[in-house]
Amino acid sequence: MISLDGIQVTFNSRTALETRALNNLSLMIPEGQFVTVIGSNGAGKSTLLNVLSGEIRSDFGTVKIGDLDVTSWDAARRAKLVARVFQNPLMGSCADLTIEENLALAAKRGRARMLKPALDASFRSYCQTQLASLGLGLETRLGDRMGLLSGGQRQAVSLLMATLAPNQMLLLDEHTAALDPKTADYVMGLTDRMVRDRNLTTLMVTHSMKQALIWGDRTIMLHEGQIIFDLSGEARSKLTVADLLQQFEQLQGNQVSDDALLLG
């Protein structure tokens, strides 16, 4: 169970550029639920994600993961509970480290690191089975630099990295946005499989309305730092992209001008 209560985030406080990124936002996510988040640019999607990961501290409100109040925890400390896949495939892993080294970093996420060797034979064979499950043939390339992989391969490995250590929440930050449509579909399918297999509580930010409706159990829409729309179950499964767009325009009372949102 993840709960956000009365979250408020203000950027450039007390200046002419003051913007309220999140405005008294509350959200409860039951364990094992897969939530998709949609909204136009500047709606607060990324801020919401960063508040959950700990990269941004909220001005007001509390963040709870399970029974723990993690409001004051920084990103490194929250990593014990939260795993994250970034939008930019280059962000989620280290290009100059090998595939197995990246996996070794992720396998120790949020746990104490010691002076013992990071890699050993048993970890390597574990890596091989895990990589083989991706179906990309990466199990023979353990010692290759991460930078040699394509964007799609890197995102697939990033997803695997996010699930190597136990987590209570998986954050996906438009993790298919930088990929071509075919690769994006593959990565989305893989995401769904991993989330279902491991019963992960997941929050996925996306720019694509289609993606937001196809995948997951629940869709929320953000606008000006608030949740303006929260659908799940049957009401959601009947909804089409056109309906969603209409709802969006009605709720906002103006025309949608964000191309990415329309075309996605």
Add this chain to the structure above:
Amino acid sequence: MNIVAFSGALELGFLYGLVALGVYLSFRVLDFPDLTVDGSFPLGAAVVAALIVKGIPPLIATGLAAGAGAIAGLCTATLNVKFKILNLLASILTMIALYSINLRIMGRPNLPLLNQPTLFQPINDLLKSWPEPIPTFGNTLILAIIALSTKLIFDWFLQSEIGLAMRATGANPAMARAQGISTSAMVMLGMAIANSLAAFAGALFAQLNGGADVSMGIGTIIFGLAAVIGGETVFNRLSIVQATIGAIVGSILYRIVIAIALQADVLEIQSQDLNLVTAVLVAIALVLPNKLRIKN
């Protein structure tokens, strides 16, 4: 080049190889341009000289000198990670401060160690009865063992869980934090190690050359960088084991090149031109790989 000049070049090569390992850690692993070493090298020398003169055994004095270097590194790291001062500027601040601190430690601009016990002396006494050229290369041998064993410890450390976390900190800090790595703690630890190596080298230098001098640190960072970059042209820089041996080999090559340049009368290079020659060599080494890559 005669045998004395050659053994001298090897001695300095191995000695500055220790600095090069430290510079590799700060510049390459942590991506932290650290000029503190220009201050921590003479700091190590000043501490060891002041302590040996006071009658402290050389081994303990050398250990304390390395510890002093670690503190200098922590100062720079704290200025950067806690107080958000730009990394380069933070290191210059510590370097400048160390100049005064080194003068205070020695009580004067230089402190000779003539007729004082050193780390090298008992081993050289032992080697005296051996056939030539072993006695001539006595110091070289000691420094080679020190540099190479430091390299091995270094390799082991960088391949440990903590070492891997440190490499991730330099390569991709946001990713490192997302993996639960405290990037500030890693910068602190890495800078402490890098500067303790520089101070350790400084302490050995003072015992080798019979004293400490406040100006002996000038250009330390460039000698280290020259070695790291030189090593990278010979070895693969992405493999830890090769990069660290590259740093030591680079340091030796650099010293041999300098020794040859100083002896070649036709070039009319004299010892006062050393820093100019070094700067030109490092600049060429920095520019050349990029030029070659563009052509390919």
